[in-house]
Amino acid sequence: MSSAQPHQVKDIFLDGPIDPAFVGASLAKHATRTDIGAHEIFLGQVRADAIGGAAVQAIEFTAYRAMALERMTLIREEAFARWPQLTCLHVHHSLGVVKAGELCFMVFASAPHRIAAREAVAWLVDRIKAELPIFGKEVRSDRTHVWKRNS
Amino acid sequence: MDILLFGAVAEKAGASILHLEATSVDALRQALIARIPDLAHMRYAIAVDRQVVHHDRPLHGGEEIAVLPPFAGG
Numbered sequence: 503m504s505s506a507q508p509h510q511v512k513d514i515f516l517d518g519p520i521d522p523a524f525v526g527a528s529l530a531k532h533a534t535r536t537d538i539g540a541h542e543i544f545l546g547q548v549r550a551d552a553i554g555g556a557a558v559q560a561i562e563f564t565a566y567r568a569m570a571l572e573r574m575t576l577i578r579e580e581a582f583a584r585w586p587q588l589t590c591l592h593v594h595h596s597l598g599v600v601k602a603g604e605l606c607f608m609v610f611a612s613a614p615h616r617i618a619a620r621e622a623v624a625w626l627v628d629r630i631k632a633e634l635p636i637f638g639k640e641v642r643s644d645r646t647h648v649w650k651r652n653s
Numbered sequence: 654m655d656i657l658l659f660g661a662v663a664e665k666a667g668a669s670i671l672h673l674e675a676t677s678v679d680a681l682r683q684a685l686i687a688r689i690p691d692l693a694h695m696r697y698a699i700a701v702d703r704q705v706v707h708h709d710r711p712l713h714g715g716e717e718i719a720v721l722p723p724f725a726g727g
Contacts, residue, residue: 546727565726566659566719569703595726607727627727635700635719636726637660649661651696651723 511575514593519604540616542623546607548600556642560601566635577629587618657719665691679709
C-alpha cells in the first residue's frame with residue numbers, strides 16, 4: 503500500500519437533500535465541453551419503505567468524513583484508470599436529514615461515448631455503497647427509527 | 654486512545670468518542686464489548702487509520718481508530 507497522499511481530495515458531502523435544480527445546473531456546466539458525447543447520471547432517492555406498518559419518513563445521514571473522502575479519492579482514481587475515456591466524474595452524497603422522495607446521492611459521469619460513462623457509473627455506485635462509511639438512520643412515521651444497512 | 658463511534662454504535666454507547674486503552678485490535682474488541690455490551694450482538698468493523706482491519710494487529714496509541722456499523726450510503 504502506497505503511503506503517498508492522494509493528489510486531490512474532493513468533498514462529496516452536502517447538507518440536506520440534493521436539489522433537482524443542482525442536477526440540472528451540473529449538467530448545464532458541461533455544455534462547453536464539446537468533446538463529451540454522453541452523460542450517465544445515477545440519482546438515489548429516499549424511499550418510504552414500510553417496516554412493520556410504519557413508513558420511513560426520512561433518513562438522517564452521518565459519515566466518517568475523513569475515511570469516506572479518502573476512500574472516495576481512491577475509488578475515483580481507480581475509475582479513471584479503468585475507463586481512461588472518462589471526461590469527468592462528479593459524486594455527491596447528502597448528510598443530515600433527507601425526506602422520502604428527496605434525492606440523497608448523485609453519481610455523474612461524462613465521456614465521448616456512452617459505454618464508458620454507463621459502465622463507470624454502475625461500478626461507482628456499487629463501490630460507493632459498499633465502501634464509504636456513511637450511516638443512515640431511518641426515521642419512521644411512528645417516531646421510531648431503524649438503522650439502514652446496505653446488503 | 655480516543656475511539657470514534659458512528660451510527661448505531663454511537664447510539665448504543667451514548668457517545669461519539671470513547672477513551673480506551675488497548676495494545677491490539679483484539680484487545681480493543683474486548684474492551685469495547687466490556688464498555689458497550691450490546692456490541693456483542695451487533696455487526697461492526699474496526700478501522701485503523703481509516704482502513705478497515707480484518708485481522709488482529711498491534712496498536713501503538715497514535716492511530717486513528719473508529720468503530721463502524723454497517724454502511725448505508727446511497
